[in-house]
Amino acid sequence: MKILVVDDEAPIRDICNQALGLAGYEVATAASGEDAVRILDRGWDIVLTDFAMPGKVDGGELMWRVKSVGDADVIIMTAYPAFETAMQAIKSGAFDYLIKPFTLETLLMAVKRCADKRELSQELAREKILREELDQAYTKLERMEEVREAFGQFVTPEVAEYVLAHPQDFLKRGERKEVTVLFADVRGFTPFSAGVPPEEVVSALNDISALVIDAIQREGGILNKFIGDGLMALFGAPVPNKDHAVAAARAALLARDAVEARSEAGRKLGQVPLRIGIGLNTGEVVAGCVGTKERAEYSVIGHAVNLAARLEKTAAPGQILLGPETSKLLQGSFEMSGTITLKLSGVPEPVPVTELIDLKRPD
Structure with a gap:
């Protein structure tokens, strides 16, 4: 606790300095109001000042200066015990006043009351800050729960932070966006599930997922939904990503290779191999929250979504099929097979389809 003692009488300064120092306070002194003003910016907790001092800065003026530069408390010392003097000091913002001559016990008690009050005020301020932080954390948790309800439990912290920072985008009921949609589905799941206990079926599906x-x-990307033993994912929404097609292609290759490695390890153990087929398609969709006020989820709707689903259904085990817009966006960065035109179920016109093979390796 830092205390500044201001008095034009040296004996008063010396006695206060010695007594307060022995009591464990950090003490400095000033011989006039002008001297005190020059060091008011040193972070004092308590200013103990004479009320009637010579010069332009008396105790009343100094008290005003103290209050204007910080939150220090002021204790007035006065040799004029008139009621009006005391009231003037208190009304001006003094914490307490001492009538000269005072005993050291009176001095120490007044300073201790002031120090205790400051510590209590600081504790209350800390508690207020803590309560505000807890309230903010609780509000964030509530909003995070809203995000999880809309996007599912697999939403990443990055997506959640974006949605929380851009609620106006998240709450839109329909917004046109160009995205890349990924569908993936397990191949060989039906014969596998017919020959093993249900617990192993669930475990295998969870591993692949x-x-x-x-x-x-x-x-x-974000996982949008599970569909039986498959899933749908989005790239470019709700978090913008100008390279959504490239990100989706990289994710598809990572997923395929990881599942293929698992399948090969299982085959060596005599297990039925489980592989995945993947469809990727890029196009404009309507993205937004679909549902009611009580229960809504983020989704995308449009022909681009339907085509991605049809490509996945057409893909062979371990194969990644691309729609025409996706293959255009991947040119130069990925190895792809020659394009063929296929008639896909549920799609009125034949579709140019390309197989994604791998990342293009440097020559």
Whole structure:
């Protein structure tokens, strides 16, 4: 606790300095109001000042200066015990006043009361800040829960932070966006599930889902929904990403390779191999929250979504099929097969389809 003692009488300064120093306070002195003003910016907690001092800065003026530069408390010392003097000091903002001559016990008690009050005020301020921080954390948790309800439990912290920072975009009921949609589905699941206990079926499906979701999230995509033993993911919404097609392609390759490695390890153990087929398509969709006020989820709707789903259904085990817009955006960065035109179920016109093979390696 830092205390500044201001008095034009040296004996008063010396006695206060010695007594307060022995009591454990950090003490400095000033012989006039002008001297005190020059050092008011040193972070004092208590200013103990004479009320009637010679010069332009008396105790009343000094008290005003103290209050204007910080939050220090002021204790007035006065040799004029008139009631009006005391009231003037208190009204001006003094914490307390001492009538000269005073005993050291009176001095120490007044300073201790002031120090205790300051510590209590600081504790209350800390508690207020803590309560505000807890309230903010609780509000954020509530909003995070809203995000998870809309996006599912697999939403990444990055996506959640973006949604929380851009609620106006998140709450839009329909917004046109160009995105890349990824569909993935397990191949060989039906014969596998027919020959093993249900617990192993669930475990295997969870393992594969975890591999695919990890690949999606590593490349900045979001898992939109599970569909049976498959899933749908988005790149470019709700978090903008101008390279959404590249990110989706990288995620598809990571997912395929991870599942293929798992399948090969299982085959060596005599297990039925489980592989995935993937469809990627890029195009304009309507993105936003679909549902009611009580229950809504983020989704995308449009032909681009339907085409991605059809490509996934057409893909062979371990194969990644691309729609025409996706293959255009990947030119030069990925190895792809020659394009063929296929008639896909549910799509009226034949579609140019390309197979994604791998990242293009440096020559």
